[in-house]
Amino acid sequence: MAVIAEPVAKPVSRLNFLLDRRDVFEAILVAPAVIYVLLLVGLPLLLAIYYSLSAYTIYDPTWKFVGLSNFIDVVENPTFPQTLANTFIFTFGSQLLGLVIGKFGAFLLLRPFPGRKIVRALIVLPFVIPVALATIAWRWLFDSLYSVFNWTLIALHIMDRADVPNWLGTPWLAMLCVVIINAWRFFPFAIVIFLAGLTSVPQDVIDAATVDGAGFWRRNYQIILPMILPIVAIGLIFGIVFTFTDLSIVFLLTMGGPVNATSVLGFAGFQTGIISGDVSHGAAISLFMLPVLLVVVVFMLRFIRRREI
Amino acid sequence: MSAVIARDIVKKFAEVPAVNGISLSIPDGEFMVLLGPSGCGKTTFLRIICGLEQQTSGDLMIGGAIVNELPPRARGVAMMFQSYGLYPHYTVRNNIAFPLKTQRVPREKINKQVEWASQLLGIDHLLDRRPRQLSGGERQRVALARALVREPTALLLDEPLSNLDAKLRTMARQEIKNFQQRVGLTTIYVTHDQVEAMGMGDRIAVIDHGNIRQVGTPTEIYNDPADLFVATFVGSPPMNIVTHSGGGYLGFRPENFLPKNMIEDGAATEFKFRVDRSEYLGAERIVYGVLDGFESKQIITAKLPPAHVDEKNIRPGEWHTFAVKNSELRQFDKNGNRATSH
Numbered sequence: 001m002a003v004i005a006e007p008v009a010k011p012v013s014r015l016n017f018l019l020d021r022r023d024v025f026e027a028i029l030v031a032p033a034v035i036y037v038l039l040l041v042g043l044p045l046l047l048a049i050y051y052s053l054s055a056y057t058i059y060d061p062t063w064k065f066v067g068l069s070n071f072i073d074v075v076e077n078p079t080f081p082q083t084l085a086n087t088f089i090f091t092f093g094s095q096l097l098g099l100v101i102g103k104f105g106a107f108l109l110l111r112p113f114p115g116r117k118i119v120r121a122l123i124v125l126p127f128v129i130p131v132a133l134a135t136i137a138w139r140w141l142f143d144s145l146y147s148v149f150n151w152t153l154i155a156l157h158i159m160d161r162a163d164v165p166n167w168l169g170t171p172w173l174a175m176l177c178v179v180i181i182n183a184w185r186f187f188p189f190a191i192v193i194f195l196a197g198l199t200s201v202p203q204d205v206i207d208a209a210t211v212d213g214a215g216f217w218r219r220n221y222q223i224i225l226p227m228i229l230p231i232v233a234i235g236l237i238f239g240i241v242f243t244f245t246d247l248s249i250v251f252l253l254t255m256g257g258p259v260n261a262t263s264v265l266g267f268a269g270f271q272t273g274i275i276s277g278d279v280s281h282g283a284a285i286s287l288f289m290l291p292v293l294l295v296v297v298v299f300m301l302r303f304i305r306r307r308e309i
Numbered sequence: 310m311s312a313v314i315a316r317d318i319v320k321k322f323a324e325v326p327a328v329n330g331i332s333l334s335i336p337d338g339e340f341m342v343l344l345g346p347s348g349c350g351k352t353t354f355l356r357i358i359c360g361l362e363q364q365t366s367g368d369l370m371i372g373g374a375i376v377n378e379l380p381p382r383a384r385g386v387a388m389m390f391q392s393y394g395l396y397p398h399y400t401v402r403n404n405i406a407f408p409l410k411t412q413r414v415p416r417e418k419i420n421k422q423v424e425w426a427s428q429l430l431g432i433d434h435l436l437d438r439r440p441r442q443l444s445g446g447e448r449q450r451v452a453l454a455r456a457l458v459r460e461p462t463a464l465l466l467d468e469p470l471s472n473l474d475a476k477l478r479t480m481a482r483q484e485i486k487n488f489q490q491r492v493g494l495t496t497i498y499v500t501h502d503q504v505e506a507m508g509m510g511d512r513i514a515v516i517d518h519g520n521i522r523q524v525g526t527p528t529e530i531y532n533d534p535a536d537l538f539v540a541t542f543v544g545s546p547p548m549n550i551v552t553h554s555g556g557g558y559l560g561f562r563p564e565n566f567l568p569k570n571m572i573e574d575g576a577a578t579e580f581k582f583r584v585d586r587s588e589y590l591g592a593e594r595i596v597y598g599v600l601d602g603f604e605s606k607q608i609i610t611a612k613l614p615p616a617h618v619d620e621k622n623i624r625p626g627e628w629h630t631f632a633v634k635n636s637e638l639r640q641f642d643k644n645g646n647r648a649t650s651h
Binding site for chain 2: 210218
């Protein structure tokens, strides 16, 4: 009688069997990311929501539930509408400016010229310089006495010493300065986004448009721009989300002044919640960002899905 | 009347010549094929005609007027690109309408023209789709419709079939040729594929290193090549070229190089041929070997009808007497140009 060799059955641990199940293994692999998001994003968000519904201050850390009264206080504060408007002006103004500069910069960098590689490397500098250092440099450029711009205007006899603008002291000029600095920070990113988009447009399509009679502007706005729009939209989402929540430039340059002219949601929340210690009202102010950002992100993601080529 | 005339067109890219003095006259309604290996300057020449490149020197006339300085849109030519260059974000309708929109044609006229062009190419049921929803063949037809919609003086095609698979390519070749004959549109077609050139061209211009080597009908190009380049570029396998005793070259097509007993009558030249290898391709048998007493840079090939010759008759290693009718022999001088004496 033939004996057929039989492998010795090794005791299989219950854990091994569990890891062989696809759904369990997948869950284990995804778990670190989920835990990370829950702990570092979900928990602070829930905490902020709770603070905003309580009467919590650092002087009186009670957990007393007060409903929506903090939100009502915030809305009734006469400076709040301006802060909200400032945030939109700051965000969309600097994004628009950054995108325009980025687009033209990308076009310039697309053509070969001597030293292009060096310029391409230098142009990302605003993006990598710490914002604190850069803003201090800008603060000197816009200083009321020592502004380089003003001295240039005076030296060129374009303006008299008495008439030069007080950049950070005039409300609308201060807002313009904040917008310019943020656009300056953002435009290298926009250039990179546009360059990536432009180089992905096939030359055949551009040539076809040229032969079909499209001039420079029509080629750009009817062919190239619609084709790179999904990429630009992604860049814009990042830009809007980061700018809408940003407080660093305002904090370092103007402290929200003059007379609240450059105060944005992030800064107002920080000032009320941290500096003044009124955590519950600070949290309420900050939570006003949430619906806006949610709408922006949903709108953009839908737009991208629709435009997918 | 000639639709397109080129006079001594030269194009240099940073002193490197791509087109080296091409003169060519293309009559109205002709299907002209520019045939040459890759990098020979044929596409550059086409791009000069449509205005995407500016020639370094020379004159270009389209429809009787000199267009050297005119931008592409004013030249009245249409071009179809290798990968079609369709606008991915537009529907087929808007793709076809685009060349008319840029010329500010009134809306009703645009609609009529788009309808006409799409019916001509049988794509009127696809008008509301986007390019990514189309097959390769449909895309090609959309590109063709877009090129035709403004009724150009000349249609330029840059390797339009190279993105299609082999089966579709044969069909598309027929379609383009039929269509061109029906419409009678002057067409300039660039390709490196000699089968396309022979099958479609009214005339072929063989181009190499930025120069035209020969312009002629497919029969002329094949039977009477002007020089060794044309002789060896056109034909598969290419013409056999052997060194001639007088310092020149002798050429003969593989299908004319037959066992002596297959040559029926008339004067013929005999060769001693040693068979090295043979390939059976169904409709023909290709035999590779060397000649006794003649030098050649290539392996000599013979294309034989398989019905007359089978493996038993012609085996590797054997010497056979092959012959070419004298009327099928082509003589070239030592510079490689066709000797006129013959």
